[in-house]
Amino acid sequence: MPELTLANALAAVLLIALNAYVVLAGADFGGGVWDLFAWGPRRQQQRDLIAHAIGPVWEANHVWLILAVVLLFTCFPTVFAQLAITLHVPLTLMLFGVVLRGSAFAFRSYGSESDVAERRWGRTFAIASLVTPILLGACVGAVAAGRVHGSAAGGFVQGFIRPWLTPFALSIGLLALCLFAFLAAVYLTLETTDAELREDFRRRALAAGLSLFPAALLTLVLAGEAPDMRAGLLFSIRGLLIQLPTALAAVTALAALGSRRYRLARVAAVAQASFIIWGWAIAQYPMMLPPETTIAGAAAPAITLQLVAGALGLGALVLLPSLAYLFRVFKAAGH
Amino acid sequence: MSDLLAARSQMAVSLGFHILFAVVGIGMPLLMVVAEWRWRRSGERVYLELARRWARGTAILFAVGAVSGTVLSFELGLLWPGFMRLVGPVIGMPFSLEGFAFFTEAIFLGVYLYGWERISPRAHLLAGVLVAVSGALSGVFVVIANAWMNTPTGFTFVGGRFTAIDPVAGMLNPAAFQQTLHMTLAAYAATGFAVAGIHAFLLLPDPTNGFHRRALAIGLLVGAPAALLQPLSGDISARQVAERQPAKLAAAEALFETRAGAPLTLGGWPDMERRQTRFGLEVPKALSLLAYHDPDATVKGLDSVPRDEWPNVPAVHLAFQVMVGIGSLLALVGAWAGWEAIRRRDLASNRMLLRAIAASGPLGFIAIEAGWCVTELGRQPWIVSGVLRTADAVTPMPGLTVTFAAFSLLYCFLGVVVGWLLYTQIIRSPESSEWTRVYSPPVRARA
Numbered sequence: 001m002p003e004l005t006l007a008n009a010l011a012a013v014l015l016i017a018l019n020a021y022v023v024l025a026g027a028d029f030g031g032g033v034w035d036l037f038a039w040g041p042r043r044q045q046q047r048d049l050i051a052h053a054i055g056p057v058w059e060a061n062h063v064w065l066i067l068a069v070v071l072l073f074t075c076f077p078t079v080f081a082q083l084a085i086t087l088h089v090p091l092t093l094m095l096f097g098v099v100l101r102g103s104a105f106a107f108r109s110y111g112s113e114s115d116v117a118e119r120r121w122g123r124t125f126a127i128a129s130l131v132t133p134i135l136l137g138a139c140v141g142a143v144a145a146g147r148v149h150g151s152a153a154g155g156f157v158q159g160f161i162r163p164w165l166t167p168f169a170l171s172i173g174l175l176a177l178c179l180f181a182f183l184a185a186v187y188l189t190l191e192t193t194d195a196e197l198r199e200d201f202r203r204r205a206l207a208a209g210l211s212l213f214p215a216a217l218l219t220l221v222l223a224g225e226a227p228d229m230r231a232g233l234l235f236s237i238r239g240l241l242i243q244l245p246t247a248l249a250a251v252t253a254l255a256a257l258g259s260r261r262y263r264l265a266r267v268a269a270v271a272q273a274s275f276i277i278w279g280w281a282i283a284q285y286p287m288m289l290p291p292e293t294t295i296a297g298a299a300a301p302a303i304t305l306q307l308v309a310g311a312l313g314l315g316a317l318v319l320l321p322s323l324a325y326l327f328r329v330f331k332a333a334g335h
Numbered sequence: 336m337s338d339l340l341a342a343r344s345q346m347a348v349s350l351g352f353h354i355l356f357a358v359v360g361i362g363m364p365l366l367m368v369v370a371e372w373r374w375r376r377s378g379e380r381v382y383l384e385l386a387r388r389w390a391r392g393t394a395i396l397f398a399v400g401a402v403s404g405t406v407l408s409f410e411l412g413l414l415w416p417g418f419m420r421l422v423g424p425v426i427g428m429p430f431s432l433e434g435f436a437f438f439t440e441a442i443f444l445g446v447y448l449y450g451w452e453r454i455s456p457r458a459h460l461l462a463g464v465l466v467a468v469s470g471a472l473s474g475v476f477v478v479i480a481n482a483w484m485n486t487p488t489g490f491t492f493v494g495g496r497f498t499a500i501d502p503v504a505g506m507l508n509p510a511a512f513q514q515t516l517h518m519t520l521a522a523y524a525a526t527g528f529a530v531a532g533i534h535a536f537l538l539l540p541d542p543t544n545g546f547h548r549r550a551l552a553i554g555l556l557v558g559a560p561a562a563l564l565q566p567l568s569g570d571i572s573a574r575q576v577a578e579r580q581p582a583k584l585a586a587a588e589a590l591f592e593t594r595a596g597a598p599l600t601l602g603g604w605p606d607m608e609r610r611q612t613r614f615g616l617e618v619p620k621a622l623s624l625l626a627y628h629d630p631d632a633t634v635k636g637l638d639s640v641p642r643d644e645w646p647n648v649p650a651v652h653l654a655f656q657v658m659v660g661i662g663s664l665l666a667l668v669g670a671w672a673g674w675e676a677i678r679r680r681d682l683a684s685n686r687m688l689l690r691a692i693a694a695s696g697p698l699g700f701i702a703i704e705a706g707w708c709v710t711e712l713g714r715q716p717w718i719v720s721g722v723l724r725t726a727d728a729v730t731p732m733p734g735l736t737v738t739f740a741a742f743s744l745l746y747c748f749l750g751v752v753v754g755w756l757l758y759t760q761i762i763r764s765p766e767s768s769e770w771t772r773v774y775s776p777p778v779r780a781r782a
Binding site (some may be wrong): 033055056057059060062063064066067068069070071073074075076077078079080083085086088091092095096098099100101102103105107109110147150151152156159160187215247277300303304307308311314315322323325326330 | 343379391394395397398402404405406409411412413416417419420421423424425427428431432433434435437438439441442443444445446448450453454472493500502503518521604657669671700710730732734738741752753756
């Protein structure tokens with residue numbers, strides 16, 4: 001069991017922020033994916049529903065990423081520096097995706113009324129939504145595989161490309177993409193009262209949910225690059241303890257979609273995504289950057305951790321009621 | 336282009352781009368809230384139209400601000416890992432608090448933009464107030480972190496490492512108060528004058544338009560007081576800089592020699608070879624007076640600093656002149672507008688004033704960019720003043736010219752799009768001529 005230290009607790013908060021980013025902003029990316037692949041007779045309604053669902057919340061959802069980054073560089077500064085050096089290229093590309101997606105969405109929503117412009121921004125928004133999750137996943141894959149050294153030794157390709165441009169890292173990117181699309185489709189079933197539109201997204205949710213199984217299998221097959229990770233997930237008690245609920249949540253989500261119990265499906269999908277993230281963290285604990293950097297070893301001085309913990313407590317007092325209010329106003333039942 | 340220069344340029348482009356949107360994110364919510372408050376009080380629908388129009392503009396600008404801010408939070412590490420590795424524990428605090436303030440701003444902006452029909456009028460106005468307050472706070476926290484880079488405190492630097500870290504002392508660094516005050520006032524002045532400038536411009540051919548008249552009044556209500564207070568805040572800043580960052584002040588004033596009763600040099604070009612400023616207008620003893628409130632005080636010149644620790648003197652001097660010049664101009668226009676408002680209760684009938692306000696529109700933002708050039712270029716070659724050199728903080732990643740070029744192109748493109756959208760969507764008279772008829776002011780009606 002993890003020891004209850006301040007550093008561990010803050011690493012857990014960091015992971016909670018990342019988890020929130022995945023289940024909230026991840027679904028916004030997923031929405032963009034479904035925008036790109038909108039088809040059928042209700043293509044336009046699908047796109048409108050996606051825009052309508054994302055509109056009020058995407059800015060707030062996006063901030064979870066900023067919170068995670070800020071916590072990382074305050075509490076684990078050396079980890080942040082190493083990530084920023086080794087993953088410079090994918091992170092920069094991801095930032096391009098973030099910028100283009102966010103601004104394209106805003107331009108489309110509040111900007112011009114002309115159809116041509118709207119379609120062009122819609123396309124930009126959708127493509128950026130497709131690429132960004134893959135890059136985010138690849139960064140996680142590089143960490144899991146223990147390839148983030150923060151060193152330029154060996155030249156550009158060795159230091160800045162090889163760590164993340166691997167089959168394993170890209171398979172994590174694919175998994176992230178499928179997961180985000182799955183979350184979005186599941187949420188969207190609850191965003192409309194139109195039965196046909198709901199059925200469109202139910203089918204999409206089922207397809208994306210099923211695609212998660214081969215995607216997850218692929219990552220395990222390729223995990224030879226990350227032997228510690230594979231061992232941690234497959235051949236240890238704690239690995240199995242997290243694998244089991246993940247599988248259970250996945251099956252529940254699909255079954256609930258099959259029987260059109262959308263609320264249950266949403267809960268199960270969120271649980272599934274969260275278990276995947278926590279599974280990754282638990283499998284590599286106590287490492288923050290395998291194979292050498294531990295949470296305790298990378299932590300900032302105690303005084304900083306204590307102050308950040310205090311700030312987090314105060315911030316949560318403001319943040320949590322505000323978030324609850326936001327989601328109650330826009331995501332409550334029956335709208 | 337060397338990688339260091341590319342990294343610095345990319346940071347400059349990213350900051351220079353983001354700051355425009357960040358400032359709007361501080362200023363616009365206040366204008367929005369004032370307009371909505373007036374609507375709730377007076378029932379005049381023209382104010383509602385204003386609040387909604389400004390909210391639309393804010394939504395676009397805020398979105399670009401949010402994503403360009405995300406880029407910056409990553410770039411701190413992507414470009415300056417040697418900096419973040421060391422200083423994260425000391426100045427992470429204000430960034431963490433900024434994270435929460437920004438979160439609150441994003442949440443309530445969502446509520447404000449999409450909640451017109453979903454929540455009570457009182458709750459809606461309150462959401463707007465929360466956006467304005469948290470927007471201002473998040474600006475304050477970020478500027479505190481920057482102030483720390485200028486006057487770092489809260490640590491001991493031994494053998495290339497920070498020890499005895501005290502994040503609270505870091506936050507309460509000597510420049511924190513002056514810089515946050517100066518920046519917050521600048522945000523209100525720039526945004527207020529930009530909005531007033533746009534509507535003054537639209538009033539010139541259409542002086543009875545009630546929509547633009549009200550917009551002009553609210554813009555000035557926010558911009559003019561801030562512009563009037565700014566010289567005072569600048570004075571507080573200058574005295575602090577004289578004491579704690581003598582090289583920056585010397586570069587800003589192009590003062591090569593340490594001297595008592597130092598003159599203030601207006602304009603002029605610093606000649607680096609001869610170490611003197613040529614073609615400038617010297618006001619005797621004025622610099623000593625401004626920096627120390629004593630005409631005979633000794634002001635440290637560039638000669639008090641080793642040559643390899645000088646910032647780029649011509650650039651800092653030029654930027655400083657631009658900032659101070661514009662600041663003074665905006666204060667004058669603000670005073671003039673205030674005088675007209677009190678004396679005649681009508682701003683739009685004085686065409687000279689309208690022209691002056693219209694011309695002032697973009698100046699506040701130019702002054703902000705110039706001000707950032709002063710504080711950032713003026714700190715070089717240090718990234719943390721006197722502690723860590725910029726060159727020692729840069730990433731080992733090669734080929735930064737490519738990412739610099741890519742980000743510059745992206746931001747140019749976004750800038751053009753935003754400008755075009757604002758021009759076609761926000762900056763124009765309302766569709767119906769209803770406002771002009773119903774709201775033409777009594778002054779004109781008599782004439």
